[in-house]
Amino acid sequence: MPTPLRLGIAGLGTVGTGVVKIVQRHADLLESRCGRRVDIIAVSARTRDKDRGVRLGDYEWEDDPVALARRDDIDVFLELIGGSEGSAKAAVEAALESGKDVVTANKALLALHGQALAETAEANGKVIRFEAAVAGGIPVIKSLTESLAGNEIKRVIGVMNGTCNYILTRMQDASLPYEDVFDEALKLGFLEADPTLDVGGIDAGHKLALLASIAFGTQVNFADMEIEGIEQIRIEDIEQAADMGYRIKLLGVAQLTARGLEQRMSPCLVPATSPLGLLDGATNMVVLEGDSVGTISLRGAGAGEGPTASAVMGDVADLARGFRLPTFGQPAESLRAEQPASSATPAPFYLRMTLRDRPGALAKIATALGEAGISIDRMRQYSHSASDAPVLIVTHKAQRRDLSLAIEGMKATGVLVGDPVAIRIEDL
C-alpha cells in the first residue's frame, strides 16, 4: 500500500480553494492516476472565519504559513499566497529548508528570487514546481522542460496577461477609448490591486522571465527585461493597425541571440489572421519554437480558479508520481548568467504622431528619421479639419535605439503635438 502524498496549503483565495475543491472532488481519480492518495493535511490563510464554499474542517489549521511550511506531517507545501516578498517568500524558504517540495503559482516570487530559491531547493534535495505561475492552465512549463527536452529552443513568444488582452480586444470590438475599458475591467475585478502590474506589462514580464530561463538554460533575469505597458495605446492605434491588417497585442518575446539574451514585453502589431492576432478576450497563448519541433502554439485560459488550480494539481500529480526535476529544468548551478542583449532584433515600427499643420512639417519629420538612419516604408497624413494633422508612418526594419534617436530629433523640430507613439511590428 503506497503512502499518500500529504499537502499543506497556504493561501485560500481563488486558487487555494480551487485546489481544495479538486482534491475533494477527484480523490479517486487522482488515486487511480497517481497510484497513491493525495491528502490535504493542513491549511493556512489570513482569516479563519470566512465562508469559502469548501469544507475545511477535516484539515489542521495554521495561522502562520511559515509554521505550516515547517510541519513534519506534510510532504508538499503549496504556496498560494502571492507576492514576491513577505510571508510567501519566508514560507517557501522554510518549506525547502525543512525538507518539503514546493508547488507555487507565484510568478513574482520566482521572477525576482528564482535563482536563490532554486539553489535552496537543490541544497535541500527538494524541488519547486510552478506551472500555475505562467499562463494558467496551459501546460507551457511542462512542454518546454519535458516535451521539448530534445530541442534547442529558438524563441518563446506569448500573450500572457489576459487582462491586457481583454482591454485591447474590447477597445477594438466596442470602439471604446482605453480609459473606458480600463474602468470596465476594474469594475469586473480583472485588474490586480496594483493595476500597473497588469497594464504596465510587469505581470506578463515575470512570466516571460521564467520561460526564458527554462528555454535557454539561463538564470532568471527580470531586472534586465525591456518592458512597456499598454497605457499608451489609443483607439486610433488599434483602428489604424486593423486597417493595415494587424492587431495590437501585449507580446512577450524571448530569444538567445549573438548579442545576448533578448527579453521584451511590449505592445506589438501582429498579423490579424495569425493565431496570436486572432486571440480574443482574456485568453492566453504561448508559442514555442524549437529546432526540431518547429512551432507549437498552446492556447487556453490564463487565469481563474479552475485553470490555475488545474495547473497546481498537475504539479502535485507529478510529485505524487515521483517525477522530480530541477526548478528551471536543469541544476541551478548550471544556469548561465547570460548578458542581456545589447539591442533587440530589428523590426519595422508603426509610428503615430500629430503634426502642427504648417508648411514643411512633414518634411522635417522625414528628415529626422533619415538622419537616424531609419527609412520609411509607408506614410499617410490623414485629412483633418483641425489645425493639427494626424500622421502615420511605417518604417522599414530599424533598431529600437535608432528609433528613439529619431524620435528625439522629431521632437526637436517643434512641429509635433505631444509625443509620438511607436509600436513594434512582429510579422510572425
Place this chain on the structure above:
Amino acid sequence: MPTPLRLGIAGLGTVGTGVVKIVQRHADLLESRCGRRVDIIAVSARTRDKDRGVRLGDYEWEDDPVALARRDDIDVFLELIGGSEGSAKAAVEAALESGKDVVTANKALLALHGQALAETAEANGKVIRFEAAVAGGIPVIKSLTESLAGNEIKRVIGVMNGTCNYILTRMQDASLPYEDVFDEALKLGFLEADPTLDVGGIDAGHKLALLASIAFGTQVNFADMEIEGIEQIRIEDIEQAADMGYRIKLLGVAQLTARGLEQRMSPCLVPATSPLGLLDGATNMVVLEGDSVGTISLRGAGAGEGPTASAVMGDVADLARGFRLPTFGQPAESLRAEQPASSATPAPFYLRMTLRDRPGALAKIATALGEAGISIDRMRQYSHSASDAPVLIVTHKAQRRDLSLAIEGMKATGVLVGDPVAIRIEDL
C-alpha cells in the same frame, strides 16, 4: 557519475534518422537537462547499405529488430518501424519481455494491440511511451496524462491527419476538385503507401482511440469507432460550407456520455473563425476540455522528421529522468472496457443532393425527412440550367441514425440523382 541511458533504435526511416540526428547534435544539451548522457548503442533497419545522411558507424548493427530489442546493453528500445503487425509488434513484445522500456511512434500498433501491450509492459515492470504516435511534436499525450491529471476530461477533439487537412484546405484555396488535390498530395509524398489510411480517416482514428483511452481511463477500442473519410467531399460542399461561415475538417471527437463512449472520426463543418476552422495546411490541432482547466488547444506540425523525432526525444528524456507512468496513464488492469455509445450526440447536419427537376420532387424529400423525425432549419434549391437541381438542406439537431433512415426514405422516392452527402455540423 550517473550511468548513461542506452538506446537501441529499430527503424531508420524519416523518424529514426531524425532521432539519431538529435542525439548527436544535442548530446550536451540532453545531458545537462536529463542529468545523464543519452547514448545510442545499436540500430537496426531493413537495409544496411544506404546513405541516410547520418553517421551510424559508432553503433552496433542488428539486421533483426527482435535481436536488437533483446540486447542486454540497451535500456530503452525505440520502435520506429511502423505497422500494426509483423516485426514492429514482435520487437516491442521482445523488448518488454526482456526488460526494456519502449518508446514508439506507432499509432496503429497501439490502437490495435494497446491493451495487451500495456499489460505485457506492466507484467515486466516496464513502460511504453508514445507521444510521437499522436499529432507529431504536439505534447498532447503528456498534457492529458500529466498536466490535466486533476481534471475529469469532458471531451477530446482533434484534427490529427495533416494530409487530409492539406487536401481540404488546398481544395478550398485553389478551387480544385478532390481528385486533383489527391493526385497532388500523392506526388508530394504526403500520402501513406495505402492512401486509405489517410483519406479514409483510419490513421486519425488510431490517434483518437489512443487519446480516448488516456482521457477516460478506458481500454483502447479502435474497432468500435465510427469512421468516415473525406473521399466524399466535393468542392461544392467546401464552397457551400464557406458560404454559411463554415470550414470542412476531418474531425475526431471522443467523449464519455451516459450512452457510453462516443468516438467518431468524420468530416464536420466547423465555424470558419474558430481555432479549428482556421487550421490550414498540414497543421494539427488537438482541443482538450477538462472540468477545471476549461478548453485548451494545442497546435503544431503533426508529422515530419523534426516534429516526430522531437516527440520521441521528449519520451526518451522522461525515461532518462526516471519518469515512469503506465502506458495509458493508469494501470492497464484498471482501464474499463467501456461500451461504445449507442448513438452519437445529436447535431445539425448539412445535406447536399441533386434532384431530378420534376414537380413535387422537393416536397418528397421534405416528407422523407419529416417521416424520420428530422426537421429542416434551412433549405436552398440553386438555380440551374441542366435538368437536375442541386439542393442544400441544413437540419435541426438530429441523430445520425435517424438521418440515415431519412436518407433511405429519400432514395426510395426516386427523385434523387446519386446519393446525398451528409456532413455533421459541430458548433464548437
